[in-house]
Amino acid sequence: MAFQFNGSLETFQHDTVTHHTKDNSYWFYEKSKESFPGQAFGLEIVDILYHTKTEFQDILVFKSKTFGNVLVLNGIIQCTEKDEFAYQELITHIPIMSHPSPRKVLVIGGGDCGVIRELIKHVEDKSVESITMVEIDDMVIKLSTEFLPQMAKYHNHPKVKLTIDDGFKFLRETREKxxxxxTDSSDPEGPAQEFFQINYFKLLSNALNENGIVIMQSSxxxxxxxxxLKELLLKASNVFPNVEYCQCYMPSYTSGQLGLIIATMNKTVDLTRPLRRFDSCKETSLFKYYNHEVHHSSFILPTWARQYLG
Incomplete structure (x- = not known):
């Protein structure tokens, strides 16, 4: 199936797109009065590839001058071809490499299928046996397969069970462990708001096997x-006795970093250091961002931030 924007960049109108008449350029600007007031991130647009408003969110896909194709949900960049691997690898491999036997994996959200791509590496390594992905908006998957094919190339893999449903509802109803x-959700707006509340952490804990691990982007x-961020960590700590925070470098994310919260009911495991690791040759062949040293260093925070977050 092919998708396209039936129109020209000159006639396209969107709150995030600005035309600079001086050099006749078109720019995408990510702004938020609530999440990051007083600053913005911008990318020059080459072409609008697709735009739609689904039942759940506003979806924009454009080709940028320097970051390749870009997926935007509700005005917030979700991924770009240039740097997506940093986030996808860290959110996937930190929990997988921290678990002694990560056979059964659940992905909540993740419609761009980048996490699925990373999990398939562990399927091929014979550690992960089954993957369930629950995505509320199938249009994100469809557009990713068309415009982000290197991310979505394994969406129909035989080890992947894809369910189009609300992740919160799925966790309430499932009896699986x-x-x-x-949790690869968008920012806490629209359908993703429930993923940042204490009840969600309780649902996560109920769906875990013994020694299970959860990870989510902190927004x-x-x-x-x-x-x-501190409030979110406190919410997680009300449910999980072992909670850590790590971060990855993401130039397309506002301020250049993205945080992840990882948690488990197991008090004894050190989530900041990989329980399992590959040799350097295998790490190089499998990963572009993650390695066992990055795993540990991602949890090291500047003094002021460590003191504030406790």
């Missing part, structure tokens, strides 16, 4: 709203 749960890093 998982070794690793990865914040230490440079944006660290107060909100």
């Amino acid at each position: 998982f070794d690793v749960i990865i 914040e890093n230490i440079w944006l709203d660290i107060k909100y």
Whole structure:
């Protein structure tokens, strides 16, 4: 199936797109008065590839001058071809490499299928045996297969069970137990709001096997709203006795970093250091961002941030 925007860049209108008449250029600007007031991230647009408003969200896909194709949900960049691997690898391999036997994995969200791509590496390594992905908006998957094919190339893999449903509803109703749960949601707006509340952490804990691990993007890093980040960590700590925070470098994310919260009911495991690791040759062949040293260093925070977050 092919998708395209039936129109020209000159006639396209969107709150995030600005035309600079001086050099006749068109720019995407990510702004938020609530999440990161007073700053913005911009990319020059080459072409609008697709735009739609689904039942759940506004979806924009454009070709940028320097970051390749870009997926935007509700005005917020979700991934770009240039740097997506940093986030996809860290959110996937930190919990997988921290678990002794991550056979059964659940992905909540993740419609761009980048996490699925990374999990398939562990399927091929014979550690992960089954993957369930629950995505509320199938249009994200369809557009990713068309415009982000290197991310979505395994969406129909035989080890992947794809369910189009609300992740919150799925967790309330499922009786299955998982070794690793990865919440790859968008920011806390629209359908993703429920993923940042204490009840969601309770649902995650109920869906875990013994020694299971959960990880989620925090929507914040230490440079944006660290107060909100601390509140989110406290919510997680009300449910899980072992909670850690790590971060990855993402130039397309506002302020250049993205934070992840990882948690488990197992008090004894050190989530900041990989329980399993590959040799350097295998790491180089499998990963572009992750390695066992990055695993540990991602949890090291500047003094002021470590003190504030406790």
